[in-house]
Amino acid sequence: MVLDIISAVLIFLGAVLSLAAAVGLVRFGDLLSRMHASAKPQVLGLVLVAVAIAIQFPTWATVTTLAIIISFQLVTIPVATHMVGRAGYRTKHLRRSMLYRDELAEAVDRAEAREIAWERQRGTGTDHHDG
């Protein structure tokens, strides 16, 4: 019975994390802030629920399957979040005024300079060929 209550408390904490993510999703005004909020129940909430399940069913099959699920989440959630943030940066879905520092802008500068050099080189090359 104590284990049941512990499991219920863990599930309740997972639900609280999920609600916090939803509230942050509405309250925050930026894509990156919303991404920050939404990552909490995807990892920590699921870990809490998985611990609750493992308390209820302490068998090898269940625990290993839960380990698979959690490790899968831990691997895939950063990848998905990185993709979303990258797309958001490229389509300017972020507030510049909320950024303290934009370290990606310097890389963008270098990349643009490199691209312009490449364009000029290719343009002169084709001109020589044509003319």
Add this chain to the structure above:
Amino acid sequence: MSEIVLHSLVVAGSVLLAASVVIALFRIVRGPSILDRMIGTDVVLASIMCGLGGYMALSDRTDLLPVLIVLAMLGFVGSVSVSRYVSKSDSMTPGAEAGALSEFSASDWHMPRDADEPSPGSTSVSQARPSDDVTEIADPTYDAHADSGGEGEGTGPDPGPDDAEHVSDGDGQESNRGS
């Protein structure tokens, strides 16, 4: 006594999960861009996973564990695919509240590449730039022009160099005037 505590915890957790799903659905409906909707969908999916896990823990249903795996994989595939193909044509809800988004248009993508054609190029790059004008062309330079042709990491939906040359006739003039 412990029964009451247990039942109250379960009911409270269910109510919280339902509330989080409803609030995330609100964000999905109202989100200004499709990426916000994608994040809302992720939160809904995480809530579903938490609720399903709680159901599995409190009623003896360990046969639902593969459903959790499938849901985790679904969230990953959905996020990656949507954010992969959102870059080129993204439709904002008109009147969106997030600042500095309204000036985004399709012609902005080609602006710096077209702007450098009449100008001497590198000097125009190194001079001061308010970092809003050039950020759009971030990634095609990394992938499309590098000599590595095989990695498909950013080449798919982006306007490549050839596309930019095709489009550059009309849009370049406008963007030059605008800047």
